[in-house]
Amino acid sequence: MFKHNLRILLVEDHPFQLIATQILLNNQGYFLLTPVLNAAEALEAMTRTPEPYDLLLCDQCLPDVQGFDLIELAYKRGYVRRAILLSGLGTAQLQALEQTALKRGLPLLGCLSKPLHGPDLSRMLQSSPPDT
Template sequence: MPRQNLRILLVEDHPFQLISIQVLLNNQGHFLLTPALNAAEAFSAMQRSEEPFDLLLCDQGLPDLPGLELIDQAWRKAMVRQAILLSGVDDEALQALGANARQRGIPLLGCLSKPLHGPDLARLLANLPETDT
C-alpha cells in the first residue's frame, strides 16, 4: 500500500498538466505537494525545505534544464530521496532516458509517459522505499 504522507515536489512547465497531475495525486491520497513550473522554482522549493523531498516527480522537457539533470543535481545535493521522470517522448526514447539514469546511478523509480495514467503512477509509488519521515 502506498504511503499517503509523501512529500512530493512536482515539476511540470505546462500549467494545465501540472494541475491535472496534482488532481491525480490527490485522488490517490497524496496531498503534501509542492508544485513548480521549472527547475529554478524547484531548486528554490528544495532550498527552503528543511528535509529532502520524498519524491521528485519531474517532466523531462523543462524550459531551463532537462528533467533528468534536475533530478541528478537534486539527488547529489541530498534534496530528494527518489524520483520519477515524466515525458511525452515515444517508448524507445523513454527507455533510453531510464537506461541513462541507471548508468549514472540516479535513483529513478521509473519513467512514465505523458499524459500520465493513474495506475502507472500508483504502481511506481507502491515501490517507493519507506523513509523515516
C-alpha cells in the same frame, strides 16, 4: 491524517498538466505537494526545506533545463530521495533515460508517458519501499 505521507515536489511547465497531476495525486491520497513550473522554482523550493523531498515528479522537457538533469542535480545535492520522470518521448528514449539513470546511480523509479495515467503512477509509487 493523510493516506500517504510522501512529500512530493511536482515540476511541470504546463499549468493545465500541473493542475491535472495535482488532482490525480490528491485522488490517490497524496496531499503533501509542492507544485512548481520550472527547474529554477524547483531548486528554490528544495533549498528552502530542511528535509529532502521524498519524491521529485518531474517533466523531462522544462523550459530552463532537462528534467533528467534536474533529477541528477537534486539527488547529488541531497534534495530528493527518489524521482519519476514524466515525458511525451517515445518508449525507446524513455528506456534509454532509465538506463542512464541506473548507470549513474540515480534513484529514478522510472519514466511515465504523458498524458499521465493514475494506475501507472500508483503502481510505480507502490513498488518503491518507504525510507526508514
